[in-house]
Amino acid sequence: MAELSRRKMLISGGALGALSALGMASPAWAWAPSGSIAGSGAGADPRWVWDEEADPLVASLLDRGAVPEANRLLWNWNRNDQPLPDGLPDDLRAFIEKARQLPSWADKGKLTTAAEFNKSRGLYLNLLNGxxxxxxxxxxxxxxRAVYYSKGGANMExxxxxxxxxxxxxxALNAYQPDGSCVVNAVKTRLVHAAVRHLLPQSPNxxxxxxxxxxxxxxxxxTLPTFAMRKMREWQVPITTAQSDAYLHVWQVTAxxxxxxxxxxPATWTAANSQSDQVMPPAMGPTREGVELTEILLGQLAEQTSPGSIGRPLCNALARYLVGTQVADWDGIRREPVWDPLIANTWPILVRFREGLIPLPLVPPVAWTIDEALRQYILxxxxxxxxxxxxxxxxxxxx
Ligand code: HEM
Structure with missing residues (x-):
């Protein structure tokens, strides 16, 4: 299938696609499958592998006009343990029934520990992931570019x-429990991604x-678990080995x-960090679309969290603090001479206070403006x- 897709790309893709397909645009895939959950694999370059089960299915659903009805039927499919609604096309039903099964290596104990960790570190995680x-x-x-030119790009809120x-x-505490919704939303997202793979190449843009x-x-x-764990380590948030293993696990299951x-x-944090160092740098850089999306996202964030006019500068500074100078510049995030140093100095103090490592009198009052802004944003x-x-x-x- 990977070979097939690759050939299809050479036929249908532009010059860039063809160059990359021939492996001329970027270095060969070097991450060893021995570091993966599977422990082994063919080592195929994942740039040329998509989703061989979901992609043909959703392409067919789109081509035969079956998606609006499927969406209507799936609207009330919410809980992990909920049976699928009647009336779904057979091929879609068969796919979902298979796709909703947790992998054999999913570990209930770790998922419970992860849920507790997610709750206790919710503020950091929502900030880092969001x-x-x-x-x-x-x-x-x-x-x-994918987000910008797909349907949702026109309505970022x-x-x-x-x-x-x-x-x-x-x-959520019940993420993968019967009454949770992670399975449902992950499977729906898998279908959305398959639709994007079919639709976007048809866009003139x-x-x-x-x-x-x-x-x-x-x-x-x-950009989600690996980035969040690195940042929490940098902020010296106390995290036990059981917690970090469990947090990795919930994201492995989600992947x-x-x-x-x-x-x-990746099977371990060591493998995750090494894979991240391999795949992230060549994947990053500036685009006009990225700058525009950033502007919209920070504008929205500021609207939600703004106590008066400090809203946007605070959001800019927070974003810059989180992702660092290089990424912030690529995203076109404005520098804030007042707030940039304030956040950089205050955030670590706020974390230490929240973790019970320093007493309240050492926390500058501005920390509560930041704390409150985050709460409003999450809410x-x-x-x-x-x-x-x-x-x-x-x-x-x-x-
Ligand atoms: C949609 C999460 C990877 C592009 C979504 C949605 C979620 C999601 C929850 C549903 C929201 C919606 O329908 O608007 C994730 C996660 C990923 C991932 C957790 C990786 C772990 C990617 C990648 C791309 C991408 C790598 C592109 C290169 C899109 C697009 C849509 C979408 C374009 C929305 C389609 C639309 O607006 O119609 N993703 N995504 N996603 N994702 Fe992803």
């Missing part, structure tokens, strides 16, 4: 709310290879449920997420 992950993804040209549904589902390859998925995955192959899912997206659901798109960005 604002941090968001600002990193706009500095990934392939992802920024809804898009962010939809994305946060999965984020909050992963972080899209050039290059079919989007959302396994490599692209890994890149985005690293599997999203359709990332086990042979690419806003929690509320927004409740008003919408993940649906398979049938079109690209309309304008």
């Amino acid at each position: 604002v941090g992950g968001g600002m990193l993804s706009t500095a990934i040209p392939k992802e920024a 809804d898009r962010v709310a939809k994305t946060s549904i999965l984020g909050f589902a992963v972080g 899209w050039t290059g290879e079919v989007p959302i390859s396994q490599n692209d998925m890994l890149v985005t995955w690293h 599997h449920m999203l359709g990332i192959r086990d042979e690419y899912i 806003f997206y929690l509320t927004k997420g409740k008003q919408t659901k993940i649906e398979i798109p049938t079109i690209n960005r309309p304008s």
Whole structure:
């Protein structure tokens, strides 16, 4: 299938796609499958592997006009243990029944520990995955362009709310329990991605290879758990080995449920860090679309968190602090002479106070402005997420 897709790319892709397909544009894949959950694999370059089960299925659903009805039927499919609604096309039903199974290596004990960890570190994780992950993804040209030119690119508020549904589902106490919703939202996301792979290459604005390859998925995955864990370590948040193992595990399971192959899912943090160092740098850089999306996202964030006019500068500084100078510059995030140093100095103090490492009198009052802004932001997206659901798109960005 990988070979087939590669040939298809050479035929249908632009010059860039063809060059990359021949391995001329970037170095060969060097990450060993021995470091993966599967422990072995063919070592195929994940830039040329997509989702061989979901992609032909969703392409067929789109081509035969079956998606609107499927979306309607799946609207009330919410809980992990919920039977599928009647009336779904047989091929879609068969796919979902298989895709909703947790991998054999899923470990209930670790998932419980992860849920408790997600709860106790919820503020950091929401900040890192939401604002941090968001600002990193706009500095990934392939992802920024995919988001910009797909349906949701025209309505970023809804898009962010939809994305946060999965984020909050992963972080929920019952994420993979029968009454949770992580399985459902991961499987729906897998279908959405398959739709994007079919639709986006039809957009006049899209050039290059079919989007959302396994490599692209890994890149985005690293903007979430790997980035968050590195940052929490940097901030010296106390984390036990059991907690960090469990946190990795919930994201390994989520990667599997999203359709990332086990042979690419890192088995340990060491393997994850080395894979991240391999896939992230060549995947990042500036684009016009990324800058525009960043502007919209930070504008939204500022609206939610703004106590008066300090809102936007605070958001800019927070974003810059999280992702660092290089990415912030690629994203076109403005420098804030007042807030940049204030955040850099205050945030570590706030973390240490929250972790019980220093007493209250050492916390400068401005820390509470930041803390409150974050709470409002999280609450806003929690509320927004409740008003919408993940649906398979049938079109690209309309304008
Ligand atoms: C949609 C998460 C990787 C592009 C979504 C949605 C979620 C999600 C939750 C549903 C929200 C919605 O329908 O708007 C993830 C996660 C990833 C990942 C957790 C990796 C671990 C990627 C990558 C790309 C991508 C690598 C592109 C290179 C898109 C696009 C849509 C989407 C374009 C929305 C389609 C639309 O607006 O119609 N993703 N994603 N995603 N994702 Fe991903």
